[in-house]
Amino acid sequence: MVRHSIYDRSPVVAHLEIDLVLPMKQNNGQYQDHSAIMTVVERKTRFYALIKVKSKQSKDMIEAFKLFYERYGKAVRTITADNGSEFISWNFLEYVQKELKIKLYYCTPSSPHQRGSNENHNGKLRDCLNQ
Numbered sequence: 001m002v003r004h005s006i007y008d009r010s011p012v013v014a015h016l017e018i019d020l021v022l023p024m025k026q027n028n029g030q031y032q033d034h035s036a037i038m039t040v041v042e043r044k045t046r047f048y049a050l051i052k053v054k055s056k057q058s059k060d061m062i063e064a065f066k067l068f069y070e071r072y073g074k075a076v077r078t079i080t081a082d083n084g085s086e087f088i089s090w091n092f093l094e095y096v097q098k099e100l101k102i103k104l105y106y107c108t109p110s111s112p113h114q115r116g117s118n119e120n121h122n123g124k125l126r127d128c129l130n131q
Helices: 060-073 092-100 110-131
Strands: 017-023 037-041 049-051 080-081 103-106
Touching: 017 092, 017 110, 037 060, 049 060, 060 092, 080 110, 092 103
Parallel strands: 017 080, 080 103
Antiparallel strands: 017 037, 037 049
């Protein structure tokens, strides 16, 4: 689904952007660690949450999102994600949309500006982690 611009102007605090920040690759192109950080930004308030994820596998993504949902779930109405394999997996999609009843939208490929707040926060996070 494509997110309509009405959500950009919404006064409601409940529309999230979600992404996954992976560790830096080593010289051989492999990851030293398979864990990652799931980042969630609320579009209106710019609230930023970080959740450690064991891997990009759907079971680990669902486990991390459950942790987020337990803490902040009552305020969630929609989520916008990129087209990464971790978010388009059938298990994650089914969990978010069918079990939690949250609308999940996907950005147009190669359009990070559609989740600009999240990309900006992730860039700052990477800067902090590299120091």
